[in-house]
Amino acid sequence: MSKLNQVSCNECGLDNICLPRGLSHEEIESISQIVKAKKTLQRGEFIYHEGDNFRGILAIKSGSAKLVGADQHGNEHILNILLPGELLGFDGLSTDKHSCAAVALETTSFCLLPADSMDNLFQNIPSLTRELFRHSGEKMLEDKNQLILSKRPAEERLAYFLISLSERLKRRGFSASEFKLSLSRQEIGNHLGLALETVSRLLKKFQEDEMIMVQNRFITITDLSALKKLLQVHESDF
Amino acid sequence: MSKLNQVSCNECGLDNICLPRGLSHEEIESISQIVKAKKTLQRGEFIYHEGDNFRGILAIKSGSAKLVGADQHGNEHILNILLPGELLGFDGLSTDKHSCAAVALETTSFCLLPADSMDNLFQNIPSLTRELFRHSGEKMLEDKNQLILSKRPAEERLAYFLISLSERLKRRGFSASEFKLSLSRQEIGNHLGLALETVSRLLKKFQEDEMIMVQNRFITITDLSALKKLLQVHESDF
DNA sequence: CGTATTATTGACTCCATTCAAAGATAGTGG
DNA sequence: CCACTATCTTTGAATGGAGTCAATAATACG
Numbered sequence: 001m002s003k004l005n006q007v008s009c010n011e012c013g014l015d016n017i018c019l020p021r022g023l024s025h026e027e028i029e030s031i032s033q034i035v036k037a038k039k040t041l042q043r044g045e046f047i048y049h050e051g052d053n054f055r056g057i058l059a060i061k062s063g064s065a066k067l068v069g070a071d072q073h074g075n076e077h078i079l080n081i082l083l084p085g086e087l088l089g090f091d092g093l094s095t096d097k098h099s100c101a102a103v104a105l106e107t108t109s110f111c112l113l114p115a116d117s118m119d120n121l122f123q124n125i126p127s128l129t130r131e132l133f134r135h136s137g138e139k140m141l142e143d144k145n146q147l148i149l150s151k152r153p154a155e156e157r158l159a160y161f162l163i164s165l166s167e168r169l170k171r172r173g174f175s176a177s178e179f180k181l182s183l184s185r186q187e188i189g190n191h192l193g194l195a196l197e198t199v200s201r202l203l204k205k206f207q208e209d210e211m212i213m214v215q216n217r218f219i220t221i222t223d224l225s226a227l228k229k230l231l232q233v234h235e236s237d238f
Numbered sequence: 239m240s241k242l243n244q245v246s247c248n249e250c251g252l253d254n255i256c257l258p259r260g261l262s263h264e265e266i267e268s269i270s271q272i273v274k275a276k277k278t279l280q281r282g283e284f285i286y287h288e289g290d291n292f293r294g295i296l297a298i299k300s301g302s303a304k305l306v307g308a309d310q311h312g313n314e315h316i317l318n319i320l321l322p323g324e325l326l327g328f329d330g331l332s333t334d335k336h337s338c339a340a341v342a343l344e345t346t347s348f349c350l351l352p353a354d355s356m357d358n359l360f361q362n363i364p365s366l367t368r369e370l371f372r373h374s375g376e377k378m379l380e381d382k383n384q385l386i387l388s389k390r391p392a393e394e395r396l397a398y399f400l401i402s403l404s405e406r407l408k409r410r411g412f413s414a415s416e417f418k419l420s421l422s423r424q425e426i427g428n429h430l431g432l433a434l435e436t437v438s439r440l441l442k443k444f445q446e447d448e449m450i451m452v453q454n455r456f457i458t459i460t461d462l463s464a465l466k467k468l469l470q471v472h473e474s475d476f
Numbered sequence: 477c478g479t480a481t482t483a484t485t486g487a488c489t490c491c492a493t494t495c496a497a498a499g500a501t502a503g504t505g506g
Numbered sequence: 507c508c509a510c511t512a513t514c515t516t517t518g519a520a521t522g523g524a525g526t527c528a529a530t531a532a533t534a535c536g
Contacts, residue, residue, distance in 0.1 A: 143381035
């Protein structure tokens with residue numbers, strides 16, 4: 001636990017989004033002693049691989065990452081996109097082995113709450129435990145939404161993806177209306193369960209309908225409410 | 239905390255599946271003091287509604303239940319099926335309000351680990367905290383698998399559903415090869431993102447291919463390995 | 477500047493849905 | 507015990523949304 005790779009959570013701009021959200025100053029002090037900064041990774045580098053031993057919960061400090069799981073056929077599925085202040089590593093909680101891989105989507109730095117310190121923290125900072133459960137509850141909510149979304153038509157899936165990305169970026173102090181996708185059409189399609197051609201066609205359609213402007217991987221949302229309407233119109237099934 | 243509605247976890251046959259899994263005798267004693275038995279519900283009755291305040295983590299003691307979430311259109315989606323020994327209520331962890339409903343699929347009884355005792359337990363029984371995280375990690379794994387599955391063709395989804403049900407029942411001491419679905423075709427379809435007609439057709443097809451026998455809601459798996467092959471054959475996409 | 481990767485666009489195909497109608501099952505009361 | 511109704515299930519035929527295949531265009535990269 002050298003001084004060198006420590007970070008101070010109270011000096012981090014993400015303190016109100018990330019792990020220490022909701023903790024007192026003293027509590028943040030305590031976890032600052034334990035949270036380690038990890039080195040920065042480049043696009044394509046692995047934060048952890050599937051099968052790696054669980055080493056703790058990680059937090060994205062800057063950049064972004066994707067969680068990638070493999071199915072029985074060996075196909076890869078992008079399960080989640082992670083933005084600054086978001087936690088990852090929960091997939092290692094149940095078996096102590098990671099069940100999916102985490103890969104940097106761009107130059108990305110992150111912090112680590114080591115697994116071996118967790119029992120200790122549980123006893124000393126119950127509010128941290130609550131916070132961790134809250135984060136894991138949030139992950140489950142996201143999964144729930146994705147699951148519901150996976151039954152909806154392509155248009156809605158892509159619209160939801162853009163809206164949710166926009167909102168999450170906004171909460172982190174980035175522009176909600178203009179952003180660069182760190183994913184290829186292929187990757188977006190994979191994540192949403194669509195063919196890359198479908199993603200391309202829909203982005204064009206959204207642009208023709210004047211809801212967004214697309215220039216390569218740069219997206220400008222020009223009519224957010226129209227985009228949101230796509231999620232609310234239509235009646236149907238069950 | 240009256241004596242009347244307490245249950246003893248060490249006398250429960252589910253001790254090695256449910257919450258106390260992995261705890262010492264003394265620890266199980268401690269949580270037995272706190273876990274409450276709740277009254278039995280009939281098919282269709284709600285364990286909790288969407289929007290209800292989070293009251294704690296629940297465990298199915300006998301029977302089964304479904305988690306039901308609503309989307310923006312007001313359509314309902316069956317997110318999960320819960321069998322004896324499985325925990326539910328995690329959807330209330332992040333916001334203290336349940337984000338989906340839990341409904342009994344048959345006559346069902348369950349236990350409650352009250353929310354207001356949790357901070358206390360975190361400090362006194364760190365291994366329980368770990369166990370809870372482990373359970374919540376398992377939930378996330380299941381969600382992950384469902385998410386991956388949602389991108390696969392209808393046949394695979396239904397095959398996986400039957401296999402996973404069979405395996406889970408087996409672990410709980412029920413027959414792995416013969417069971418009664420507590421869900422209608424409609425509900426199975428809803429859960430898997432398929433039309434009820436598709437479910438009906440596929441069950442027939444599986445029967446014609448001599449992998450299962452269907453009689454109404456009674457299923458007999460006659461060739462498990464053939465069923466499993468459906469999940470492994472085919473190459474393709476990403 | 478040339479090569480590799482990524483994105484667009486069109487034509488065709490197919491899996492699963494929808495619509496529709498008939499058949500089976502379970503539950504209820506006479 | 508049987509008739510009656512409501513619900514659930516099966517089956518067929520037609521439609522359509524998204525995938526696949528294929529070829530071209532644009533962009534990034536060394």
